[in-house]
Amino acid sequence: MIDDLCDQRIWKDTAVAGLYCDFKTHQEQSATNMLGAILKQLITGEDIPANIRQAFRKAKMELGCRYLGLPELMKMLYCAIALIPEVFICIDALDESSPKHRLELLQSLQDILLQSPRTRVFLTGRAHVKDEIVKSFTEVVTVPVGPTTSDIKQYLASRLDRDTEADAMDDRLRADIMKKISGTISEM
């Protein structure tokens, strides 16, 4: 999705920022860190905005380097987004974030949407996070997705073609794999 947005030149002056939630790194993936990662992408490649540089220098003089809090980060994010005509924020695997951080993140994203009408948020997750998303945003469209049988077969064929132990495979085994896996997924 991110690659597709980046590849498309339909929209000029568009920034695409994205990140992946990971259940292995709950502690590290706080709302502040995740939104900070979004901000990093929006300012990378450009001169770091003066307000961020000043805040950093000030923080560095306090207690070694004072931790950046969410309210301060949000102000920086608003300023950075305001400089870009259109921003897409994509967050994948939302279900893998911790529930506590997820609520804070969703609320912050909603605040961004309220502040910046030209920003779009794209989220993916398992079905059980749908209610949280719907509750957090005033305007949201939800798209349920699932694989098609033809896609499953095409993907399986591609992976089998890239098998590093080709000698272990014969036509019969290949046919079995194609039939059983695609059949099992389709029945799920």
Added chain:
Amino acid sequence: MGEVVDLSWHWSDCGVSVAAVEHQSPIAPPPILPRVLSNYKIHPSLVFIVCISDGMADHLSQHRVNTDNVNCYNVSNSYNNTVNVNAPREYEDQEILEWLSPLEPRRRHHRSGPTESMVWEIGSWELRNSEDGVIERLVAPKRCCSVVGTPERGRRTSRENPLVLSG
């Protein structure tokens, strides 16, 4: 030759091992940075070049500094002078980015994300369908678009097997 000043105490809070002092005086001795690198066996990326005023350079040329005596030299107190510390901007930029967030989403995306296992064109129908594709929904008046795995399958299926959205 005693014009090298170790300022590691000064930079300890930001993880820099050593700072070198570079004269801006017209009577400054030959460049000292290579010798600093050699003496301390440090990586060039860990060195800050500290530019000092001409007056300070004159002081240093008159009062040799014992470079072996690490961490005992205080520029401000010894010479009652002010040192202008100009860290290269790229170092500070990197520090700022790390301060904003320790997460490196892009790096992870390319190292272990689903892109590696993508198969070209699979699932693209979901993105490119002109009538109800995800991108079209994303730019629609409703400004938040969420894609959820169908209840029976779960999103994991579509992630490991990027048939739907490779994200």
